[in-house]
Amino acid sequence: MTMMPCEEVARLLWQFMDRELDPVTARALAQHIRACRGCGPRHEFEARLRAIIQEKCAGEPAPEHLRRRVLALLSDI
Amino acid sequence: MAVRRRFVEEDMRAGATLEFNALTLDPSAAGEPAAEFAALVEEHLDGLYRAGLRLTRNRDAAEDLVQDTFLKAWRAFHTFEPGTNARAWLYRILMNTYIDSYRKAEREPEIVEADDVEDQYLYSRVQESEELRRQGNPEAIVLERIMDADVETALASLPETFRAAVILADLEGFSYKEIARILGVPIGTVMSRLFRGRRLLQKALWEYARAGRYVTPGGERTGS
Numbered sequence: 001m002t003m004m005p006c007e008e009v010a011r012l013l014w015q016f017m018d019r020e021l022d023p024v025t026a027r028a029l030a031q032h033i034r035a036c037r038g039c040g041p042r043h044e045f046e047a048r049l050r051a052i053i054q055e056k057c058a059g060e061p062a063p064e065h066l067r068r069r070v071l072a073l074l075s076d077i
Numbered sequence: 078m079a080v081r082r083r084f085v086e087e088d089m090r091a092g093a094t095l096e097f098n099a100l101t102l103d104p105s106a107a108g109e110p111a112a113e114f115a116a117l118v119e120e121h122l123d124g125l126y127r128a129g130l131r132l133t134r135n136r137d138a139a140e141d142l143v144q145d146t147f148l149k150a151w152r153a154f155h156t157f158e159p160g161t162n163a164r165a166w167l168y169r170i171l172m173n174t175y176i177d178s179y180r181k182a183e184r185e186p187e188i189v190e191a192d193d194v195e196d197q198y199l200y201s202r203v204q205e206s207e208e209l210r211r212q213g214n215p216e217a218i219v220l221e222r223i224m225d226a227d228v229e230t231a232l233a234s235l236p237e238t239f240r241a242a243v244i245l246a247d248l249e250g251f252s253y254k255e256i257a258r259i260l261g262v263p264i265g266t267v268m269s270r271l272f273r274g275r276r277l278l279q280k281a282l283w284e285y286a287r288a289g290r291y292v293t294p295g296g297e298r299t300g301s
């Protein structure tokens with residue numbers, strides 16, 4: 001079986017992580033990542049980086065007075 | 078009535094909040110659009126506020142934006158098709174409201190990139206760095222520094238076109254197709270904005286990891 005080339009993995013990596021690749025391509029890419037000593041760490045780094053960004057930009061819940069203001073719209077109109 | 082039942086069933090499958098059920102199961106409110114809409118508010122208020130805050134970078138503006146969004150949504154609620162994606166529908170109204178009313182007359186992003194800039198910008202810089210290699214595990218060192226970085230400021234420094242794509246994909250978890258509908262642009266445009274946004278974010282984070290501070294595209298410092 002021919003492996004997907006490393007350049008192709010780098011090019012498609014974000015689409016793969018976004019779950020936007022077709023199943024056949026996604027499978028080939030996952031297989032490559034498991035086997036390749038260059039692309040495995042690249043994928044792991046991107047995945048950890050994204051998790052950090054999500055964690056650090058999680059934000060804050062809406063303030064209670066906004067909830068009340070919005071729900072008040074329903075009775076005002 | 079059928080609409081309400083479907084929402085309740087879906088919500089129960091997803092592990093509903095008690096607040097939501099109490100609201101929809103209130104017999105006096107049964108089947109009324111106001112009760113259905115109130116359930117949407119409870120479910121999506123936090124998410125819309127979070128996205129609004131990232132877009133406007135200002136709490137007061139985010140609150141006004143979210144209130145206007147729900148006002149428009151409520152007025153258009155009779156056109157909303159039950160069973161379709163309520164979350165994407167609300168985010169589309171949020172984005173349109175933001176673009177119409179809140180966006181400063183901001184210069185369009187004029188970020189010129191070399192054609193050969195690779196997607197995983199940060200990873201490539203890490204691999205190239207002799208200095209990091211001397212210190213041990215370069216990937217772990219950089220990720221640790223980014224853990225300490227003000228990532229929110231880095232995100233806020235992106236031009237809004239790219240920031241919006243990154244917010245919708247990476248923080249709100251929408252698919253390319255959903256983002257295309259929310260922003261009213263083709264999927265190819267979503268991908269190019271999103272990937273460019275990610276590269277810009279990675280560049281800002283690399284600056285931080287390397288120098289301990291940010292250098293924003295316009296040269297100015299941004300804060301929230």
Ligand SMILES: [Zn+2]
Binds near residue numbers: 006032039
């Ligand atoms: Zn490889």
